[in-house]
Amino acid sequence: MSTASEGATPGFLVWRLSMKWRVAVDRAVAPLGLTHAQYSLVASLYGMHRAGRRPSQRQLADHTGLEALYVSKLARSLEGAGLVERARDPRDPRAVQLALTEEGREVTRRAIDVVQGLLGRLLEPLGGLDSPRVQEFTRDLTALLDAPLDPLDPPNDKEQS
Template sequence: MPSGSPGAATGAIVWRLATKWRVAVDRALAPLDLTHAQYVLLAALHGVEQGGRQPSQRELADDTGLEALYVSKLARTLEAKGLIARRRDPHDTRAVRLTLTGKGQESVRSAMRTVQELLERLLAPFGGRDSARTAALVRELTELLDAPLDPPTP
């Protein structure tokens, strides 16, 4: 780990934590034949559908922070597994709408339970998912996510 100022190691810590989480989720979801990225897409789709919408691939890309091309690739893979259905939007032929299949709903519910258990273990040092320390961590991380990294435009 880099030494020096407290901020010097920040990037390395963020990268290591993100990698640790991705690997742990991949391992936990392997018995369900899902990857972390596939889970992210399924869970996001589930959440949007719970709100009564049928999102496009582009909308899910925006919601998840994944590249649109990657979402398209993931969607095709999940469709081949029978977990989602893809269909052209009748009002915008460029858009592809996604919906969970019955099998997809069962799969995402099971995967969500698995990931929630894993998350509880990750957050145990902070007192668990519902602790004040975890809430503060989420606020801090959200602030970092919202910070612009692109150079200012002249």
């Protein structure tokens, strides 16, 4: 453990790891003309497309954990770069559906390869991407992400008395 992490809280360590990952992905995908946030959007779109879905901006926001307004801003930027198509949903004129263009699919495939290599290097200290330790780590992260946590709903002090 690094000296900067000694005695650190789990919250601080999660924050530091997320910042380390964001910066690393930003640097790794910059040569492809993407930021970490844009990568998150196009990689998610790529996966959803492979599953036969053409998500709305709202569905993509829910999937990525990004704010809907931010997804809209990112989608416009990616549309301007020729990587994403935005179209009105024929079933709901208020909703905007997103899809990757052919160029968007190509850039995304390349970015996914770059980020997978980066992920492999990040997880080497835990035994590598396919190790039992990383599988357990992934389950733990999933459990933490699935736990409800609403900062606007503080714990009820009466229940603790």
